[in-house]
Amino acid sequence: MSEVLAVIEQPNSIKDFIKQDSNIAFLAGGVAGAVSRTVVSPFERVKILQQVQSSTNSYNQGIFSSIRQVYHEEGIKGLFRGNGLNCVRIFPYSAVQFVVYEACKKKLFHVDDYGGQEQLTNTQRLFGGALCGGCSVVATYPLDLIKTRLSIQTANLNSLSRSKAKNISKPPGIWKLLSETYRLEGGLKGLYRGVWPTSLGVVPYVALNFAVYEQLREIGINTSDTQPSWKNNLYKLTIGAVSGGIAQTMTYPFDLLRRRFQVLAMGGYELGFRYTSVWDALVTIGKTEGFRGYYKGLSANLFKVVPSTAVSWLVYEVMRDSIRNW
Template sequence: MSTENHSNLYFGVKKFIKQESNASFISGGIAGAVSRTVVSPFERAKILLQLQGPGSKHAYNGMFRTIFKMYADEGWKGLFRGNLLNCIRIFPYSAVQYSVFEKCKEVLRARDPGRKENYAYERLIAGSIGGIVSVAVTYPLDLVRARITIQTASLSKLDKGKLAQAPGIMQTIKDVYKNEGGFCGLYRGISATTLGVAPYVAINFALYEKFRDYMQQSSYDYSNPIWKLSAGAFSSFIGGVLIYPLDVLRKRYQVANMAGGELGFQYKSVSQALVSIFKNEGFFGAYKGLTANLYKIVPSMAVSWLCYDTLKEKIDKW
């Protein structure tokens, strides 16, 4: 290829990447993959703690004890079990979330020409839409990851007391499709997931941008990574605590049909499931695994926002 062709290709790629929607998509995808890899052990520990229903023997107790038990049972690979699938899922999930959020803000601002900033309620709306669209695009991968997580852990002893062999991604998809209602089976629990993700993304994104606006308008140097990490951590903490029961419900829905319901819960609807959790397991049953979740989402979103803002700024200046 000639030097001229190389130059044309370079400027073509640069122009493509620098487009606002593409820059948000790429930055969001990379930020999501990096942040989730960093907190993968906490992510898996959270899921295992959430899925200990009234019918389980509570093999896992406490976030760090759960991580140590995962390591003892499955080695270091157990700490990152399902992370490859999680990264495959989180790249489009995070990319769609950020890009839809930015696009929705742009559309809402366009109603008032000349306005450069969005109102708080517009950011909440944009975040909700970003959360809903990202869930719709990637939900089957989320369901499969939850299944793989529990099938390889001590909660599910399906092979005469021994830990089950780690299932493959395609095999899990085939099993769900074949035995649980076809295509609809791959979206089991999506309503519960959407109910949890939409308000979480709305609160997280809106709060982060509010902090960012405040810092940029004050004397603080917001280019300092510490400020970005702090703002991302605080906004994710608030959102995570407020909507956590819906996150528990989401995971329960995804695995309720496994192993004939041996985990101890079967739900008919979202409302019935929430009532059942609070009634049978108490208030703290709805917050089972909260500590592990906070250990996961707080650093995860802090790293995600730092990566996103940094990459976005680099692309804009490119």
């Protein structure tokens, strides 16, 4: 009899487990990240191709022209190359961010601002955002590195890579790239190549993203109860887009450095650059490519980040509230 009751009560146990705050943040954050990145995958691919170029003009003809070029050369699969791995990476990446941020609010600052009674200060938001950004990088960086390499291995970045690309009937997949990187590039050191410039970009980006979004969200809390749900969702989309655009523009040069350091071992000389450190990269880019070199691919990135961040915040909040009200 007790076994039957245990089975009957199991759904409630599972439900209670899922409705724990940390599990809600993990599930909602992971799904939000995967959905948002899939929506903007073509822009992500083009952004990376533009970032890793030095002085070639292969993908410098505008965002949509570059997308058409990728589609013409590689088909629909080319527009979403690396997205499968990106979703595998972005689920824990996004989930870790929201879990750590929610934990910071409740455990470190003892604030539950979703109840509407209390709010974090901007300093607390920046600190919490920076912490969750750093944790997410450490947890998922090898997958980010492999995703970047998957994105460029079949692209026509210059004449030499064009000839090589023609000879690649089937480019190496995720696990082969992971094993080869680990085996040929120094083990974990190879898998975490570029993690320092990545952290320099991601940590302040996530901090600004969370801080700006929650500051703007706080402004709208007082009127949210009197507005229809579609207006609230539109407001969340808008402030998510604003927070992502501001954060990415302010930290973009480090995102560019992240991509270039990730592909150095694939043939930096062939791509037109070789750096010994983050400072050397900053100086070299300024000398050889000018100030605009620091923001190469920014337009494509904003086309990706603005809708991606907007969708991510909306999906996260809607899914979180739905689970809580389940």
